[in-house]
Amino acid sequence: MKNEVRKISCIVCPMGCVGTVEVRGGIAVRAAGFTCKRGEAYAVDEVTAPRRVLTSTVRVVGGVLPLAPVVSSRPLPKEQLLPAARCLATMQVAAPVQEGQVVVANLLGLGVDMVATRAIAVA
Amino acid sequence: MRRQNCDVAVIGGGPAGLAAAVSARRHGAQKVLLLERDRELGGILQQCIHNGFGLQRYDEELTGPGYASRAARALEAAGGVEVQLDTMVVGLTPDKVLRTVSPAAGLQEVQAKAVVLAMGCRERTRGAIRIPGERPAGIYTAGAAQRMVNMEGYLPGKEIVIVGSGDIGLIMARRMTLEGAQVKAVLEIMPYSNGLTRNLVQCLDDFNVPLYLSHTITRIEGKSRVTSVTCMAVDENRCPIPGTEKTFACDCVLLSVGLIPENELSEATGIALDPLTGGPVVDQHRETSVPGFFAAGNVLQVHDLVDWVSAESDIAGRSAALFARQLRPAPEKTLLLQAGSGVRNVVPQRLVCQPGQAEAVRLFIRVAQPARNVRLRCLCQGETCYERRLPIVKPSEMVVVELPSAAYQPASGLLTIAVEEAAP
Ligand code: SF4
Numbered sequence: 001m002k003n004e005v006r007k008i009s010c011i012v013c014p015m016g017c018v019g020t021v022e023v024r025g026g027i028a029v030r031a032a033g034f035t036c037k038r039g040e041a042y043a044v045d046e047v048t049a050p051r052r053v054l055t056s057t058v059r060v061v062g063g064v065l066p067l068a069p070v071v072s073s074r075p076l077p078k079e080q081l082l083p084a085a086r087c088l089a090t091m092q093v094a095a096p097v098q099e100g101q102v103v104v105a106n107l108l109g110l111g112v113d114m115v116a117t118r119a120i121a122v123a
Numbered sequence: 124m125r126r127q128n129c130d131v132a133v134i135g136g137g138p139a140g141l142a143a144a145v146s147a148r149r150h151g152a153q154k155v156l157l158l159e160r161d162r163e164l165g166g167i168l169q170q171c172i173h174n175g176f177g178l179q180r181y182d183e184e185l186t187g188p189g190y191a192s193r194a195a196r197a198l199e200a201a202g203g204v205e206v207q208l209d210t211m212v213v214g215l216t217p218d219k220v221l222r223t224v225s226p227a228a229g230l231q232e233v234q235a236k237a238v239v240l241a242m243g244c245r246e247r248t249r250g251a252i253r254i255p256g257e258r259p260a261g262i263y264t265a266g267a268a269q270r271m272v273n274m275e276g277y278l279p280g281k282e283i284v285i286v287g288s289g290d291i292g293l294i295m296a297r298r299m300t301l302e303g304a305q306v307k308a309v310l311e312i313m314p315y316s317n318g319l320t321r322n323l324v325q326c327l328d329d330f331n332v333p334l335y336l337s338h339t340i341t342r343i344e345g346k347s348r349v350t351s352v353t354c355m356a357v358d359e360n361r362c363p364i365p366g367t368e369k370t371f372a373c374d375c376v377l378l379s380v381g382l383i384p385e386n387e388l389s390e391a392t393g394i395a396l397d398p399l400t401g402g403p404v405v406d407q408h409r410e411t412s413v414p415g416f417f418a419a420g421n422v423l424q425v426h427d428l429v430d431w432v433s434a435e436s437d438i439a440g441r442s443a444a445l446f447a448r449q450l451r452p453a454p455e456k457t458l459l460l461q462a463g464s465g466v467r468n469v470v471p472q473r474l475v476c477q478p479g480q481a482e483a484v485r486l487f488i489r490v491a492q493p494a495r496n497v498r499l500r501c502l503c504q505g506e507t508c509y510e511r512r513l514p515i516v517k518p519s520e521m522v523v524v525e526l527p528s529a530a531y532q533p534a535s536g537l538l539t540i541a542v543e544e545a546a547p
Contacts, residue, residue, distance in 0.1 A: 117187075
């Protein structure tokens with residue numbers, strides 16, 4: 001099997017090192033060009049199992065605002081961001097919404113909850 | 124007309140105003156009045172629903188609304204702050220009389236002992252960058268679109284071209300993508316992006332949104348609605364290179380081309396502005412050129428981290444309280460700070476010194492160009508009085524240094540901040 005070389009910009013600190021990670025069969029075999037270990041670890045995660053926190057909105061029924069902002073309780077796999085956001089676009093919640101309230105539990109079966117990041121009072 | 128008095132009046136209920144009001148109370152101001160023109164507190168944070176706020180101030184990664192609610196809770200805990208929402212300050216005089224209007228109270232006159240300016244900033248618009256073409260619908264500033272998408276529930280378009288690669292533009296590229304729109308291109312006239320690397324990776328690369336560096340928008344087509352945008356590559360003088368035209372079909376253009384501190388009130392009051400920052404000239408206590416007027420946050424200088432806005436507003440609120448209580452000592456001497464080579468601007472622009480003053484002064488510095496391995500120096504009459512090496516500097520990331528008192532106490536006259544390439 002041939003090694004795939006992936007270019008990764010490190011975002012851990014402002015230095016912004018750009019290095020490469022060699023991957024074979026989904027496993028990182030070598031990292032080069034990163035100034036420190038933290039950056040190397042980030043880069044290996046990025047090529048093997050990148051995860052992101054998702055922030056989006058959910059429609060609110062009967063609230064002073066039509067949308068509640070939400071954040072995922074944990075980072076989710078990067079490739080699930082778009083499907084998760086499209087799924088959220090079909091959901092709604094009734095006012096009042098409390099800050100910290102779980103608006104959608106176990107989104108797409110990913111084991112991640114979507115939590116309201118502000119309160120929305122009843123109109 | 125309603126009339127009232129207060130110790131400290133704070134104009135603006137965003138992160139700057141919230142922190143300044145709390146700090147004014149903590150430092151002994153009896154009556155603090157917070158004036159906000161929106162229907163709720165929190166300012167621009169309420170529409171910044173993404174996370175990444177608060178790592179410095181709260182040691183936690185918060186969303187914009189989350190940060191706003193922390194700040195609002197601190198205000199409640201401090202007590203003694205009268206908040207007036209839906210209230211617009213329409214007049215401000217040098218003797219600290221504020222005139223406000225609101226649907227609830229009509230016209231109101233407030234006599235304050237000290238005033239904190241915390242009005243924030245606003246976006247540069249299409250007029251400010253002169254894009255030729257028609258005047259069709261579908262052209263928005265990125266922040267206006269952000270409010271529509273995140274708070275009001277409208278999508279401003281389905282096929283988007285974003286002009287400018289500042290953080291708001293990048294964040295909107297991701298946001299529009301997640302909401303089902305297609306972002307065709309992000310155009311940046313400079314050869315580097317003005318956004319954080321994190322946003323380049325997580326907002327553009329993650330969704331395969333193309334970034335065109337050294338490209339500028341040259342034309343917007345469309346009669347009633349935008350139908351396409353044409354861009355061209357630019358040379359090192361930022362002039363379009365003929366023959367490099369590229370056209371993108373789109374129904375929406377978002378402009379992320381910079382922010383301007385909002386200082387109409389300050390100017391009308393006769394407060395001196397720094398043409399480099401667009402905000403008032405202040406000393407390290409955030410006092411402006413008119414005694415008793417203080418400024419903090421984006422009205423003073425456009426910050427890239429809200430955490431610094433809050434920290435700066437802590438200072439302004441404290442200074443305003445001490446001024447209202449007549450506890451501010453007269454300075455023994457005043458030094459001026461100016462931007463030297465490699466530096467775009469420095470805040471504060473003045474340093475006031477009292478005898479025996481020993482605290483370091485925090486300087487916010489914007490560099491002119493990205494560079495690696497630089498030497499930052501503070502010069503007084505050609506002599507270096509402070510020096511620091513920095514591995515990397517970028518115009519998009521404010522450089523923050525603490526200037527020790529030993530560096531400025533012996534100085535007189537003018538201090539110059541310079542950022543130059545360090546000898547290897
Ligand atoms: S590799 Fe290390 S030094 Fe380089 S950007 Fe990443 S964390 Fe910073």
